[in-house]
Amino acid sequence: MSGASSSVRVRDFQPDDGPAFKALNLAWIEQLFEIEPSDLAQLENPQGQIIDRGGRVLIADLDGVPVGTAGLLVGHEPATLELVKMSAREDLRGLGIGKALIAGCIQAAREMGAARIWLESNRKLDAALGLYRASGFRELTCDEMASSPYSRCDIQMVLTL
Known part of the structure; x- marks a missing residue:
């Protein structure tokens, strides 16, 4: 995968993407945090936990x-749609994977008729937070925040479409 001739393509999840979806997300979660029950449910069954419930999973x-x-x-x-399980291979940072995924998510959310995309994250994730802010997400105030099933989440953001 060399830089100049490579291009990032965002597409919908296919059944054989399950192992990659899980591995890509486990890589960043395990590096910085602990895997939680809500993580495992989505990582082990993205079709049933996300797609079959009316959501979408995108693969870069x-x-x-x-x-x-x-x-x-x-x-x-x-x-309102919740942005979940966003990941990009760490060794490929700087190739526009995150930007392509955010753009794909915004387009998909509009196609799905959403008015907002909401997310929760952690302040340790500087690159992700920078990408979210650059894409128009704003941080929620304490009064606006919802409860979270994740102990690692200390920030919530929203993008109005």
Whole structure:
């Protein structure tokens, strides 16, 4: 996978993407945090936990190899989708994988009729937070924040479409 001739392509999840979806997300979660029950449910069954519930999972391919993931989960509130399980291979940073996934998620959310994309993250994830802010997400105030099933989450953001 060399830089100049490579291009990132974002596409919908296919059944054989399950192992890549799980591995790409485990890589960053295990590096910085602990795997939690909510993680395992989505990572072991993205079809049933995300797609079959009305959401979408996107895969970023580089030269035909899955190198990133992002999911859109039907949210707690009407017209709100939750951005979940966004990941990109660490050794390929700087190739636009994250930007391509965010753009794909925004387009998919619009196609799905969403008014907002909500997410939760951790302040340790500087690159991710920078990408979210550059894409128009704003940080929620304490009064606006919802409870989280993840102990690692200390920031929530929203993008109005």
